[in-house]
Amino acid sequence: MSRPSWTTLAPVVALVVLVPAWFAHPESPVVLGVLALLLVGAVLAAVHHAEVVAHRVGEPYGSLVLAVAVTIIEVGLIVTLMVTADKDASGLARDTVFAAVMITVNGIVGISLLVGALKHRLAVFNPEGTGAALATVIALAVLCLVVPSVTTSEPGPEFTGAQLAFAAIASLALYGMFVFTQTIRHRDFFLPVEQGQHTPTVMSSGGGDSFEHAPVDLDEDGHADPPTDRAALASLGLLVVSLVAVVGLAKIESPAIENGVAALGFPQAVVGVVIALLVLAPETIAAVRAAARNRVQVSLNLALGSAMASIGLTIPAIAIASIWLEGPLELGLNQLQTVLLLLTAAVAILTVVPGRTKPLQGGVHLVLLASFLFLTIAP
Structure with a gap:
């Protein structure tokens, strides 16, 4: 009988340890260090099981599964911290969501393009699908994070109750329309392409959409065959266990994070960055x-899908939670954050339009991420 792999043991052990640690409120540096190691193990296990599920269901569903699952955990973590935080947490949701957008659109996109271009000379993707995802992310980010700073009905960077409800409904509508487009109406736009292959082009010939060249089938790329249904279901369950362990352990580690941020003299917004x-x-x-593996489109699906879910699902959830949460809910960005967001949007548009990139574009996005991190610490 074969022994369980570490990807099976890590999330189970992390969850088992989480239960007593949750009630014990450990403060010992040694214990917190062990919990941090278990947190890393749970994160790596989550990656493995997410890839198994993604391989079984295929793209773009696999990317969607991971993006939604992680965003649900993000929402739970934000709400939990807002309820239990000792310090002012009115801007925690904004800081975490904004950090998620900057990390995904600059960090994940940047490093994916850099790795893909360095290893395969050019990073090739489908501009139709990626452009649609980017447009949705920009619309959501401006509506939910920029508009609150310029409305006049409520003082400060806040929405009124009606405005927050409208933003939540609009966010869900945008996210729902994108998911329909990605998984049903134009699924082909979100499948990877190979170098030398033309991206899909719509032919107007009376009937439905047709394509000159369809994207490649990922199941014929020479990798292992898709896992069985039983293996995929097991990985799905372990993915949920891993993500629960991640959010629980992150919650336990959060006081140490907050104390560390305060001891270093960093702004409170850094806590949101660490969470993201x-x-x-x-x-x-x-x-x-x-x-x-030359599947840059999958990387972009993950990055932009995560950014979109971080706003499109988090804001409605926070809007509902605000009914019970005490204190103000600040969602509007300041001037510096707004400039960084708009600069990111402009650069991302120029990156996406050609459908292929050199290492330079990945480097530009990573510099923008570094600028965001540095200016968050030293605004």
């Missing part, structure tokens, strides 16, 4: 692996 980095770690690793 922890939550997005599985998707980052999965995206880099996909780019190394």
